[in-house]
Amino acid sequence: MSSENILIQAGLADKPRKSRWPARLDLLQGGTGLFLALFMWLHMFFVASILLGKDVFWSIAMFFEGYFIFGGKSYPWLVPCVVGFVALMLVAHALLAVRKFPINYRQWRTIRAHTSQMQHGDSTLWVWQVYTGFLMFFFASAHLYQMFFWPQDINPYLSADRFWSHGLWPFYLTLLLAVELHAGIGLYRLAVKWGWPNASRQTLLKVKWTLTGFFLVLGLVTLAAYMKIGYEHRAHVGERYTPDWAVEKKEGVHRGGEQ
Numbered sequence: 001m002s003s004e005n006i007l008i009q010a011g012l013a014d015k016p017r018k019s020r021w022p023a024r025l026d027l028l029q030g031g032t033g034l035f036l037a038l039f040m041w042l043h044m045f046f047v048a049s050i051l052l053g054k055d056v057f058w059s060i061a062m063f064f065e066g067y068f069i070f071g072g073k074s075y076p077w078l079v080p081c082v083v084g085f086v087a088l089m090l091v092a093h094a095l096l097a098v099r100k101f102p103i104n105y106r107q108w109r110t111i112r113a114h115t116s117q118m119q120h121g122d123s124t125l126w127v128w129q130v131y132t133g134f135l136m137f138f139f140a141s142a143h144l145y146q147m148f149f150w151p152q153d154i155n156p157y158l159s160a161d162r163f164w165s166h167g168l169w170p171f172y173l174t175l176l177l178a179v180e181l182h183a184g185i186g187l188y189r190l191a192v193k194w195g196w197p198n199a200s201r202q203t204l205l206k207v208k209w210t211l212t213g214f215f216l217v218l219g220l221v222t223l224a225a226y227m228k229i230g231y232e233h234r235a236h237v238g239e240r241y242t243p244d245w246a247v248e249k250k251e252g253v254h255r256g257g258e259q
């Protein structure tokens with residue numbers, strides 16, 4: 001079909017000027033999504049470092065507070081700078097994505113026809129992306145709020161207390177399922193859209209489900225590890241973990257600005 005015919009069929013024939021903005025916004029949506037998905041993979045390894053021991057997680061958390069750069073002084077306010085940037089990306093991504101949400105009964109009926117009657121797999125994945133994205137409006141925002149205002153509470157014991165004693169494990173479980181499904185589907189859709197990597201949809205789907213499975217298993221094992229530490233620490237909620245070697249070396253961790 002000629003491009004002229006396509007325009008006529010799409011009802012765009014008499015449009016005076018074709019705007020480039022929808023394409024630009026789509027690019028921005030994909031770019032912010034790619035950033036967030038790659039960030040989530042890094043983040044998962046950071047959070048999962050608890051599986052290697054409390055000292056490893058403590059060291060990584062303190063690294064982000066500048067402890068190893070500023071000679072044993074930590075500056076927790078460095079963390080909100082990263083959190084703020086991630087939050088900006090999340091807000092931009094959500095704003096750009098919301099324009100794709102089906103907004104009326106007719107649009108829902110169309111997508112239902114694609115998923116139920118035509119059994120179109122990619123449309124079903126897209127619907128899941130809408131549901132999980134919607135969930136994350138609330139769950140990811142609440143998590144980022146915690147990380148932004150209480151960065152000093154990223155600590156093996158305090159984090160584990162959140163899972164167990166503060167009863168937040170169902171919150172983290174929901175967030176984990178939502179984010180891993182959402183990121184996996186998003187990356188698959190980007191790959192299909194941009195043709196990179198150049199592979200068939202079947203291959204891309206296999207890679208996608210392998211990665212999603214890997215990060216889900218890693219996330220669930222990590223969740224279990226925090227719950228176990230939190231359970232064992234339930235009698236001392238609020239007490240902070242500091243490795244023996246850090247206590248010996250510095251007689252306690254000096255927080256920037258504190259004595």
Ligand code: HEM
Pocket residue numbers: 036043047079082083086090140143144147153154155158159160162172173175176177179218219220222223
């Ligand atoms: C789009 C943004 C984010 C999402 C969707 C997200 C998601 C999650 C999920 C699902 C978990 C639980 C992991 C598990 O159960 O195995 C988690 C834990 C955690 N996240 Fe994030 N995260 C985000 C951003 C951040 C940022 C920016 C930081 C800090 C720099 C951060 C720090 C942590 C920490 C320290 C934990 C361990 C639990 C705790 O201390 O409360 N996250 N996150």
